Amino acid sequence: SAVISQKPSRDICQRGTSLTIQCQVDSQVTMMFWYRQQPGQSLTLIATANQGSEATYESGFVIDKFPISRPNLTFSTLTVSNMSPEDSSIYLCSVGGGPNYGYTFGSGTRLTVV
Amino acid sequence: DAKTTQPNSMESNEEEPVHLPCNHSTISGTDYIHWYRQLPSQGPEYVIHGLTSNVNNRMASLAIAEDRKSSTLILHRATLRDAAVYYCILRDVLDSNYQLIWGAGTKLIIKP
Numbered sequence: 001s002a003v004i005s006q007k008p009s010r011d012i013c014q015r016g017t018s019l020t021i022q023c024q025v026d027s028q029v030t031m032m033f034w035y036r037q038q039p040g041q042s043l044t045l046i047a048t049a050n051q052g053s054e055a056t057y058e059s060g061f062v063i064d065k066f067p068i069s070r071p072n073l074t075f076s077t078l079t080v081s082n083m084s085p086e087d088s089s090i091y092l093c094s095v096g097g098g099p100n101y102g103y104t105f106g107s108g109t110r111l112t113v114v
Numbered sequence: 115d116a117k118t119t120q121p122n123s124m125e126s127n128e129e130e131p132v133h134l135p136c137n138h139s140t141i142s143g144t145d146y147i148h149w150y151r152q153l154p155s156q157g158p159e160y161v162i163h164g165l166t167s168n169v170n171n172r173m174a175s176l177a178i179a180e181d182r183k184s185s186t187l188i189l190h191r192a193t194l195r196d197a198a199v200y201y202c203i204l205r206d207v208l209d210s211n212y213q214l215i216w217g218a219g220t221k222l223i224i225k226p
Contacts, residue, residue: 001160006157031212033212033213033214042201042216042217042218042219043158043214043216044216045213045214045215048211048212048213056211092157092158094157094158094214096212096214100146100163100165100207102148102160102163103148103150103158103160103214104160105157105158105159106157107156107157108155108156108157110155
């Protein structure tokens with residue numbers, strides 16, 4: 001299965017600033033997924049990123065707030081823009097090959113906005 | 115994707131088997147049953163998946179009911195390192211979005 005390197009692992013940011021999270025995969029993958037996990041909660045899908053096309057955002061998430069880049073088949077970034085304390089969460093990237101294959105996750109980025 | 119129901123938490127003793135149940139009464143014929151776990155302060159980790167037949171791997175076994183409306187993840191000999199939140203998720207093979215819809219999961223507590 002793929003191995004994902006996600007960074008930073010954690011950060012403390014001032015409100016109003018932006019943070020870019022990077023995910024590097026050790027093999028080429030078609031789809032990458034970005035999730036948010038609020039404190040004590042389960043995972044919520046933010047968007048699906050395909051190489052060469054615009055990311056597809058889930059209800060409640062918009063591109064201006066969470067712009068995503070997918071420049072090639074092994075790399076993606078998620079930016080959390082104009083942050084507020086409500087954005088304090090764990091952000092995770094994931095790759096997977098479909099329903100008959102397991103999905104792999106990065107170790108997560110723990111973001112605290114003060 | 116169809117919905118799953120799991121107990122909020124379970125406790126087990128170390129070195130004993132653990133049976134984690136999952137109900138999915140609205141499962142369709144094209145839904146795969148996936149199990150993931152999330153250890154404290156880590157990203158989720160794939161455990162096992164199956165469609166109709168029982169499955170075994172080095173981490174666990176998956177027992178699927180004959181009518182497929184429920185399944186059980188079996189940890190044969192739990193250790194303290196198995197303490198995690200376990201998620202049961204259905205993935206429709208016909209869904210080209212490749213998304214996973216996450217429920218609340220079961221928090222497994224292992225007592226030494």
